[in-house]
Amino acid sequence: MGICASELRQWVIKPTLKRLGVYSKAAENLLLATAAQESGLGSHLKPAGQRALGIYQIHSLAHRHIWDDYLALHSDMASLVRGLASQHDFLTQPHAELATNLSYATAIAWFMYARNENFSLPKSNDIEAMAVLWKRFYHPKSKSSTKDFCKNFEHYVIAEEVAA
Known part of the structure; x- marks a missing residue:
């Protein structure tokens, strides 16, 4: 059994995106759908x-590329993301944060998308367009x-929202 979609949305994804200054309902749905x-x-x-870890199944090599090829060039954003990481564990086992720290993993998952030059969010209810972004x-x-x-x-998010 996984995490409750509405709780993941409310307590992890939404606050993380707000902290990064990139919140939108579309971004929230994209990350929720990605975790699903x-x-x-x-x-x-x-x-x-x-070899991938966490609710977003991020590979350690992709994690390293986010830091080396994107966040290293955006120091203000890197500082925000680093602030989400554990104080000591990040220094000794940075990739473990992808499995143990939901806010940190959410931020890294966001940058798996946002680091791409041609990335733009579709409307918040356009799951088919989000699926294309995920695949691309x-x-x-x-x-x-x-x-x-x-x-x-549909199975992990919509069905839960309908049942609630």
Whole structure:
């Protein structure tokens, strides 16, 4: 069983995006849908045989690229993201933060998208367009399809909102 979608939205994604100064309902839905697609909203933080970690299933190499190729060039944003990380653990095991620190992982997941020059958010309810962004910028080599992305959003997010 994963994390409650509405709680992840309210207590992690929304405050993190606001802290970064990039909040929008579309950004919130994109990250919620990404977590639904990648880990079933946290059903697995490190699937067997996989090297990616956390609810967003971020690979350590991608994590390093976010820091070296994007945040290093945006010092104000890097400072905000570093402020989300654990004081001591980040220095000794930075990639573990992707599994143990939801706010930090959310910020890194955001930059998996936002670091791309041609990235722009669709309307907040356009999950099909978000699926295209996911496939293009977040996980282009995934065997899953944009249809799978939409189905997972429906299953993990919409179904919970309807039931609540």
